[in-house]
Amino acid sequence: MSPFGCWSLPMTLLTLLCCPGSEKAFEVYTQPEKLAVETMGSQKVNCSTSCPQPKMGGLETMLTKTLLDQQLQWKLYLISNVSEDTVLYCHFNCSGEQKMKGLPVSVYKLPKKVSLKLQPTWVTVGKSFTIECSVLGVEPLENLTIFLFHGKEALHNQTFGRTTPAPQEVMATLNSTAHRDDSLHNFSCQAQLDLRSRGGDIFYNISEPQVLEIHEPMQDSWMVIIITVVLILLFLFVTSILFCFAFSQHWYKNRTGNYGVRAAWRRLQAFRPQPA
Numbered sequence: 001m002s003p004f005g006c007w008s009l010p011m012t013l014l015t016l017l018c019c020p021g022s023e024k025a026f027e028v029y030t031q032p033e034k035l036a037v038e039t040m041g042s043q044k045v046n047c048s049t050s051c052p053q054p055k056m057g058g059l060e061t062m063l064t065k066t067l068l069d070q071q072l073q074w075k076l077y078l079i080s081n082v083s084e085d086t087v088l089y090c091h092f093n094c095s096g097e098q099k100m101k102g103l104p105v106s107v108y109k110l111p112k113k114v115s116l117k118l119q120p121t122w123v124t125v126g127k128s129f130t131i132e133c134s135v136l137g138v139e140p141l142e143n144l145t146i147f148l149f150h151g152k153e154a155l156h157n158q159t160f161g162r163t164t165p166a167p168q169e170v171m172a173t174l175n176s177t178a179h180r181d182d183s184l185h186n187f188s189c190q191a192q193l194d195l196r197s198r199g200g201d202i203f204y205n206i207s208e209p210q211v212l213e214i215h216e217p218m219q220d221s222w223m224v225i226i227i228t229v230v231l232i233l234l235f236l237f238v239t240s241i242l243f244c245f246a247f248s249q250h251w252y253k254n255r256t257g258n259y260g261v262r263a264a265w266r267r268l269q270a271f272r273p274q275p276a
Contacts, residue, residue: 026051026094030103035088036200039107039139042080047090049073049099057092060100082107106198111138111191116207118187123178124215131155131174133189133207139166145192146172151185183214 031046047059051073059065059077063086066078079088085107091100113136123129131148138144141160148156158172172189186209193203 026054026092026097026099028057028090028092028099028101030088030090030101032199033103034197034199035103035105036108036195036198037079037082037105039109040081040083042078042082044068045077045079045088045090045103047075047077047092049092049094051092051094054092054094057090060089060091061086063088079105104198106140106195106200108143108193108195108198108200109137109139110203111135111144111193111205113137114189114191114205114207116187116189116210118210118212121210122213122215124217125178125180126217127178128175129178129212131176131187131189133172133191134169135171135191135205136169138170138191138193141166141170143194143198144170145194146170147190147192148172148174149188149190150182153185178212178214180214180216182212186211 027050029048029050031048035043035045037043045059047057049057054073058075059079061079063082064080066080067075068078069076082105086105088103088105089100090103091098115134115136117132117134119130119132133146133148135144135146140162142162144160146158147154155176156172156174160170188209189207191205195201195203
Protein backbone atom coordinates (compact mmCIF):
# COMPACT_ATOMS: atom_id res chain seq x y z
CA MET A 1 0.00 0.00 0.00
CA SER A 2 1.23 3.42 -0.86
CA PRO A 3 2.21 5.57 2.14
CA PHE A 4 0.07 8.33 0.68
CA GLY A 5 -2.96 6.06 0.96
CA CYS A 6 -2.36 5.60 4.68
CA TRP A 7 -2.40 9.39 5.22
CA SER A 8 -5.43 10.11 3.00
CA LEU A 9 -8.11 8.90 5.45
CA PRO A 10 -6.83 10.83 8.54
CA MET A 11 -6.42 13.97 6.46
CA THR A 12 -9.98 13.67 5.15
CA LEU A 13 -11.39 13.25 8.68
CA LEU A 14 -9.35 16.19 9.92
CA THR A 15 -10.63 18.33 7.08
CA LEU A 16 -14.25 17.41 7.84
CA LEU A 17 -13.81 18.15 11.56
CA CYS A 18 -12.01 21.47 11.18
CA CYS A 19 -13.79 22.79 8.10
CA PRO A 20 -17.40 21.48 8.04
CA GLY A 21 -18.36 24.03 5.33
CA SER A 22 -16.58 26.01 2.78
CA GLU A 23 -18.20 29.30 4.01
CA LYS A 24 -19.23 30.40 7.51
CA ALA A 25 -22.82 31.54 8.22
CA PHE A 26 -23.33 35.28 7.84
CA GLU A 27 -25.79 37.85 9.24
CA VAL A 28 -27.46 41.00 7.97
CA TYR A 29 -27.84 44.06 10.23
CA THR A 30 -29.75 47.34 10.13
CA GLN A 31 -28.84 50.51 11.92
CA PRO A 32 -31.06 51.58 13.57
CA GLU A 33 -33.12 48.45 14.29
CA LYS A 34 -36.31 50.57 14.55
CA LEU A 35 -36.97 53.92 12.95
CA ALA A 36 -39.36 56.78 13.81
CA VAL A 37 -39.78 59.46 11.14
CA GLU A 38 -41.87 62.61 11.22
CA THR A 39 -44.52 62.73 8.49
CA MET A 40 -42.91 63.46 5.09
CA GLY A 41 -39.52 63.52 6.81
CA SER A 42 -36.25 61.74 6.03
CA GLN A 43 -33.74 59.55 7.91
CA LYS A 44 -30.50 57.69 7.32
CA VAL A 45 -30.42 53.87 7.26
CA ASN A 46 -27.31 51.67 7.27
CA CYS A 47 -27.39 48.12 5.89
CA SER A 48 -24.42 45.89 6.77
CA THR A 49 -23.35 42.24 6.80
CA SER A 50 -20.84 39.97 8.49
CA CYS A 51 -20.01 38.29 5.19
CA PRO A 52 -16.39 39.16 4.32
CA GLN A 53 -16.99 39.09 0.56
CA PRO A 54 -20.68 39.76 -0.20
CA LYS A 55 -21.57 39.50 -3.85
CA MET A 56 -24.43 41.96 -3.78
CA GLY A 57 -26.67 43.78 -1.31
CA GLY A 58 -28.81 46.81 -0.74
CA LEU A 59 -32.08 48.24 0.59
CA GLU A 60 -35.51 47.28 -0.74
CA THR A 61 -38.29 49.84 -0.27
CA MET A 62 -41.05 51.66 -2.12
CA LEU A 63 -39.88 54.93 -0.55
CA THR A 64 -37.52 57.41 -2.15
CA LYS A 65 -33.97 56.30 -1.33
CA THR A 66 -30.56 57.79 -2.01
CA LEU A 67 -27.25 55.93 -1.65
CA LEU A 68 -24.99 58.22 0.38
CA ASP A 69 -21.91 56.03 0.90
CA GLN A 70 -20.79 52.40 0.75
CA GLN A 71 -18.01 49.97 1.51
CA LEU A 72 -17.67 46.26 0.84
CA GLN A 73 -19.72 45.20 3.90
CA TRP A 74 -22.14 48.13 4.32
CA LYS A 75 -24.24 50.70 2.50
CA LEU A 76 -25.66 53.97 3.82
CA TYR A 77 -28.97 55.26 2.46
CA LEU A 78 -31.19 58.28 2.95
CA ILE A 79 -34.90 57.54 2.80
CA SER A 80 -37.29 60.47 2.35
CA ASN A 81 -40.95 61.46 1.87
CA VAL A 82 -42.13 58.93 4.46
CA SER A 83 -45.91 59.27 4.68
CA GLU A 84 -47.05 56.07 6.42
CA ASP A 85 -45.83 53.15 8.50
CA THR A 86 -43.83 50.65 6.48
CA VAL A 87 -41.00 48.07 6.60
CA LEU A 88 -37.60 48.41 4.91
CA TYR A 89 -35.55 45.32 3.96
CA CYS A 90 -31.76 45.14 4.00
CA HIS A 91 -30.38 42.18 2.01
CA PHE A 92 -27.01 40.66 1.09
CA ASN A 93 -25.86 37.64 -0.94
CA CYS A 94 -22.92 35.63 0.33
CA SER A 95 -21.61 32.52 -1.52
CA GLY A 96 -24.92 31.98 -3.26
CA GLU A 97 -27.01 32.39 -0.08
CA GLN A 98 -29.23 35.45 0.36
CA LYS A 99 -30.41 36.86 3.68
CA MET A 100 -32.49 39.90 4.55
CA LYS A 101 -33.60 41.76 7.66
CA GLY A 102 -36.65 43.95 8.12
CA LEU A 103 -36.55 47.46 9.58
CA PRO A 104 -39.95 48.73 10.86
CA VAL A 105 -40.59 52.42 10.19
CA SER A 106 -43.16 54.41 12.20
CA VAL A 107 -44.51 57.78 11.12
CA TYR A 108 -45.38 60.36 13.78
CA LYS A 109 -46.91 63.83 14.09
CA LEU A 110 -45.80 66.09 16.91
CA PRO A 111 -48.30 67.61 19.37
CA LYS A 112 -47.81 71.14 18.04
CA LYS A 113 -50.93 72.73 19.58
CA VAL A 114 -51.96 72.08 23.20
CA SER A 115 -54.80 74.12 24.71
CA LEU A 116 -56.18 74.28 28.26
CA LYS A 117 -59.61 75.55 29.28
CA LEU A 118 -61.12 76.05 32.75
CA GLN A 119 -64.91 76.04 32.99
CA PRO A 120 -65.87 78.25 34.69
CA THR A 121 -62.83 80.47 35.24
CA TRP A 122 -64.45 81.99 38.35
CA VAL A 123 -65.74 79.61 41.03
CA THR A 124 -66.75 79.59 44.71
CA VAL A 125 -64.86 77.44 47.22
CA GLY A 126 -66.48 74.01 47.44
CA LYS A 127 -68.09 74.25 44.01
CA SER A 128 -67.10 72.08 41.03
CA PHE A 129 -65.22 73.13 37.91
CA THR A 130 -63.85 71.33 34.84
CA ILE A 131 -60.33 71.19 33.40
CA GLU A 132 -60.20 70.44 29.67
CA CYS A 133 -57.04 69.87 27.62
CA SER A 134 -57.12 69.41 23.85
CA VAL A 135 -54.26 68.27 21.57
CA LEU A 136 -54.43 68.69 17.80
CA GLY A 137 -53.09 66.41 15.05
CA VAL A 138 -50.82 64.02 16.99
CA GLU A 139 -49.86 60.49 15.90
CA PRO A 140 -49.57 57.71 16.91
CA LEU A 141 -52.22 58.07 19.63
CA GLU A 142 -51.15 54.91 21.49
CA ASN A 143 -47.87 56.66 22.35
CA LEU A 144 -49.52 59.85 23.59
CA THR A 145 -50.10 60.73 27.25
CA ILE A 146 -51.80 63.93 28.42
CA PHE A 147 -50.94 65.27 31.89
CA LEU A 148 -52.97 67.88 33.80
CA PHE A 149 -50.97 69.93 36.32
CA HIS A 150 -51.74 72.32 39.17
CA GLY A 151 -48.41 74.03 39.71
CA LYS A 152 -45.93 71.11 39.74
CA GLU A 153 -48.50 68.62 41.02
CA ALA A 154 -49.85 66.12 38.48
CA LEU A 155 -53.63 65.94 38.92
CA HIS A 156 -54.48 63.49 36.14
CA ASN A 157 -53.03 61.63 33.16
CA GLN A 158 -54.77 59.99 30.24
CA THR A 159 -53.60 57.58 27.54
CA PHE A 160 -55.27 56.63 24.26
CA GLY A 161 -55.77 53.54 22.13
CA ARG A 162 -55.10 53.11 18.45
CA THR A 163 -57.86 54.35 16.17
CA THR A 164 -58.01 54.39 12.37
CA PRO A 165 -58.05 57.01 11.10
CA ALA A 166 -56.61 59.04 13.95
CA PRO A 167 -58.91 61.90 15.05
CA GLN A 168 -57.78 65.46 14.43
CA GLU A 169 -58.27 66.36 18.11
CA VAL A 170 -58.08 64.39 21.36
CA MET A 171 -59.11 65.65 24.78
CA ALA A 172 -58.50 64.90 28.45
CA THR A 173 -61.08 66.09 31.00
CA LEU A 174 -61.04 66.29 34.79
CA ASN A 175 -63.86 67.38 37.10
CA SER A 176 -62.56 68.91 40.33
CA THR A 177 -63.72 70.83 43.41
CA ALA A 178 -62.44 74.33 44.08
CA HIS A 179 -60.22 74.87 47.13
CA ARG A 180 -59.13 78.10 48.76
CA ASP A 181 -55.48 77.72 47.62
CA ASP A 182 -56.27 76.79 44.00
CA SER A 183 -55.63 80.38 42.94
CA LEU A 184 -52.06 80.26 44.28
CA HIS A 185 -50.79 78.12 41.36
CA ASN A 186 -51.49 78.00 37.65
CA PHE A 187 -53.18 75.11 35.86
CA SER A 188 -51.44 73.68 32.79
CA CYS A 189 -51.53 70.74 30.39
CA GLN A 190 -48.63 68.74 28.95
CA ALA A 191 -48.74 66.44 25.92
CA GLN A 192 -46.04 63.74 25.90
CA LEU A 193 -45.34 61.64 22.80
CA ASP A 194 -43.07 58.74 23.81
CA LEU A 195 -41.56 57.06 20.73
CA ARG A 196 -38.73 55.17 22.42
CA SER A 197 -40.41 51.82 21.74
CA ARG A 198 -40.43 52.74 18.02
CA GLY A 199 -36.82 53.87 17.85
CA GLY A 200 -37.48 57.57 18.49
CA ASP A 201 -37.31 60.04 21.37
CA ILE A 202 -39.76 61.66 23.80
CA PHE A 203 -41.40 64.87 22.60
CA TYR A 204 -43.19 67.38 24.85
CA ASN A 205 -45.47 70.35 24.39
CA ILE A 206 -47.22 72.35 27.09
CA SER A 207 -50.19 74.70 27.08
CA GLU A 208 -50.37 78.29 28.23
CA PRO A 209 -51.00 78.43 32.01
CA GLN A 210 -54.47 79.32 33.25
CA VAL A 211 -55.53 80.88 36.58
CA LEU A 212 -58.66 79.88 38.46
CA GLU A 213 -60.29 82.78 40.33
CA ILE A 214 -61.52 81.62 43.73
CA HIS A 215 -64.45 83.30 45.49
CA GLU A 216 -64.84 82.59 49.20
CA PRO A 217 -68.35 82.36 50.74
CA MET A 218 -67.08 83.98 53.97
CA GLN A 219 -66.54 87.22 52.10
CA ASP A 220 -70.17 87.15 51.00
CA SER A 221 -71.36 86.63 54.59
CA TRP A 222 -69.38 89.58 55.85
CA MET A 223 -70.66 91.70 53.01
CA VAL A 224 -74.25 90.77 53.87
CA ILE A 225 -73.62 91.58 57.53
CA ILE A 226 -72.09 94.95 56.70
CA ILE A 227 -74.93 95.87 54.37
CA THR A 228 -77.50 94.79 56.97
CA VAL A 229 -75.87 96.89 59.71
CA VAL A 230 -75.71 99.92 57.41
CA LEU A 231 -79.38 99.54 56.53
CA ILE A 232 -80.36 99.22 60.20
CA LEU A 233 -78.37 102.31 61.15
CA LEU A 234 -79.89 104.21 58.25
CA PHE A 235 -83.37 103.12 59.34
CA LEU A 236 -82.72 104.21 62.92
CA PHE A 237 -81.37 107.54 61.73
CA VAL A 238 -84.40 108.23 59.53
CA THR A 239 -86.76 107.04 62.27
CA SER A 240 -85.16 109.32 64.84
CA ILE A 241 -85.45 112.28 62.44
CA LEU A 242 -89.13 111.54 61.86
CA PHE A 243 -89.75 111.05 65.58
CA CYS A 244 -88.08 114.35 66.45
CA PHE A 245 -90.10 116.12 63.78
CA ALA A 246 -93.39 114.62 65.02
CA PHE A 247 -92.58 115.42 68.65
CA SER A 248 -91.71 119.02 67.84
CA GLN A 249 -94.96 119.42 65.91
CA HIS A 250 -96.96 118.00 68.81
CA TRP A 251 -95.23 120.24 71.32
CA TYR A 252 -95.80 123.28 69.14
CA LYS A 253 -99.52 122.56 68.73
CA ASN A 254 -99.99 122.07 72.44
CA ARG A 255 -98.26 125.33 73.19
CA THR A 256 -100.21 127.24 70.53
CA GLY A 257 -103.46 125.81 71.84
CA ASN A 258 -102.89 127.09 75.44
CA TYR A 259 -102.10 130.62 74.26
CA GLY A 260 -105.32 130.67 72.20
CA VAL A 261 -107.53 129.86 75.26
CA ARG A 262 -105.96 132.66 77.32
CA ALA A 263 -106.48 135.18 74.51
CA ALA A 264 -110.13 134.21 74.16
CA TRP A 265 -110.67 134.55 77.96
CA ARG A 266 -109.19 138.00 77.97
CA ARG A 267 -111.47 139.14 75.15
CA LEU A 268 -114.50 137.82 77.01
CA GLN A 269 -113.45 139.73 80.12
CA ALA A 270 -113.11 142.91 78.11
CA PHE A 271 -116.70 142.76 76.87
CA ARG A 272 -118.34 142.05 80.21
CA PRO A 273 -120.48 145.04 81.53
CA GLN A 274 -118.99 147.01 84.36
CA PRO A 275 -121.03 147.37 87.69
CA ALA A 276 -122.70 150.73 88.38
